[in-house]
Structure formats: structure tokens, C-alpha cells
Amino acid sequence: MTAHDEWEQNSDDPLGLRNLETIDPGHDGWADIESALLAHQDSKQASKRSWQRAGGWFAVAASLLLVFGISMRNIENPATNNPALASDTNVGASNFVAQETDNIGALIGLSQNMENQVKQLRQGTSSMPAESAIYIAELEDLIAQVDNELSFTPDSIDLWGQRVNLLLDLAQIYQQQWQIDYGRMAAL
């Protein structure tokens, strides 16, 4: 690193980016935020009850998927999850960080792919039975909750794992409906 590079590295704002003006929003989103907050307050109790009634089995399934995902990760690379083993096998801290980063990167990539797949399946689905629609709404709520958590802990591997699992469930519902639709078309 040259002296100039070093100076620039330590300099706060060598290009004068702070002189750029703030960008005017040109819109007022308060009404939407207010209604979302009021709806949140109202639905808090209702969703709690419906979640307890209908979502018990789903929580178990999601947990199992999560545990399965974590177990697979542990099997694939036991050293990264066992510090003692890591030191025995000379796996350093930097390798641990790199491995975690790789895992998160892979999950983010998978999440993006699943998001695309769900989008395509949604577009290709003509109609949906009420029961499935409710289930989809539940899943989308859960994905929103995970997204909310992710905004606070963006590098949580467990949260990205949960997001992928939820998207997988969502894709499965659309896939099943698509197969039903396709079967009907074929019968005609």
C-alpha cells in the first residue's frame, strides 16, 4: 500500500460524497404506514389465536426442516461447529468466518432462486382453494416475520435457513395446485 493509498484509507471523504444533496422523496407514505400499524395492533391478538389453532402442526414441520438443515450443515463440516475439533485440525478462526459466510451466501442464493420459482408458480396458478389460500397467507406472514428479524440480524444463518424452508413450503403448495390444474386440463 502506497502512502497515498494509506492517506486515502484513513481520510473520511476524499471524493466529497457528503456534498451530494439529499434526495427528495416526492411522496408521502404516512397513510400506508399508519394503516399498517393500526392493522398490526388489531391483528396481533387475532393472529395469535389463529396461529395457536391452525399453526401448531406447521411449527413442528418447520422446526423439523430447520433442524434437518442445521444437521446437514454440521455433517458437511463438523469442524466449524466444534471449536475443539477446529483447533485439533488446525482450522483457524478465519476459516470459520469464511465458512459461515459461504453458508450464508449459499442460503441467500437459494432464497433468491426460491423467490423466483414461487413468483413463476404463482403466475402460472389459475385458482386456489380457500384452504390453500389461507395456508399461503400464513406462510407469507411467517416469511414477513423472518424478513423483519433479518433486518436486525442480516447475517443469521438460521434465519436465512428458515426463509428458504418457508419458501420451499410455499412453492410446494403452488406446485401441487399446478399439478391439479394440469390434471384437469389433461382430462378434458
Add this chain to the structure above:
Amino acid sequence: MMGSGFDIHLDEVTLAGAKRGDMRACEKIYRSYHGPAYSLAVRICKCRELARDVTQEAFITAFKRVPQFRGESPFWGWLRRVVINHAISSLRKQPRYDAVELEDNMAHTIGDQDGLGRAMDLSQALEQLSDEDRLVVWLHDVEGYKHREIAQMVGKTESYSKTRLNRARARLRTLITSNDERGTLILNGGTARNALA
């Protein structure tokens, strides 16, 4: 207003009101910080449409979470972090090609630049950077975050942040120089055309 513009003091009464779920207090907070939050989101996401969604979601999250805010740091710093986290999260979720589709064309034609000077060039150059480079250079140079903090936000190492910063600054410098050259050429061409007319 220049730079981040986020460092606005919030009075205790309004904060307490927001913690109780008082909508008037929430609205006051929204009105105070909406501009800086949106501006920051645009700088990170580049796309105005996406930035609008990010800002909305960030405020909703912040108002839901504000009862948990302990006041150990200034409120604006906490809110700014919520916006940044939402923006990063949103960039991560965005498939690459969708980001291109959604991209709100903020770029202006070279002719529009005439007379607007270096600031416009820098703004455009910033948009030419990759998401990662733009994020790091903005968080470091404008928002004043340390490499350690940036690394934590993006889930990478400090050296990653330093490398990205160096790369982003070098690229920006190249883009600004090339823009200046193109601007001069076009300006000269325009003068020549005017003379002919």
C-alpha cells in the same frame, strides 16, 4: 441539506409517545426522518421504487420495535441502522436480473449534465458502482461507519470492507474523470453546432 442528514435530535416526549403507540408521535417522527431515510435508501439501493418500499418497511419495523429502544445511543442512529439493515436485506433478496428490471433510471443524459457540475457527475458515478461497492463507500465516507461496523452489517470481514472501499473510490475517480472528459467534448460539440446554426 447535504450528506446523510439523519442526525436530527428527537425530543423525549415524542419518543415516549411513539413507545406507547401514539400515532401522532409516530407521524412526527416519520415527518422528521422520512427525507433522510429515503435518501439513504436510494443511495444504497439505487432504485427509487425499491428505496420507497425499503423506507416504508423500515418505518413500520421501527415503530413496532421502538418500545425496545433503550436510548443508549441517539434515536436517529438507531433508526438509520434499521433503514440500512432493511436496504441490505432487500438488496440480498433481489434477484440480480430483477434488480436490473426494476432499476429506476435515475441517470440523466449527458446533455442534462451541462451546467450541473461535478456533483451530478459524482451522483451518476455512484450509481455505476456495484451494489457492494456503493454500499461500503457510502456507509464509510458519508455515514461515517467504521470498517468493523460495516463488516458486521454485511456479514463479511473488515478486510473485505477495506478492499471494497479502495475499489469503489478508484472506480469513482475513474468515472468522474471520464465523465468530465465526455462533458467537455459534448460541450465543445454543442458550441460548434451553435456556431454553425
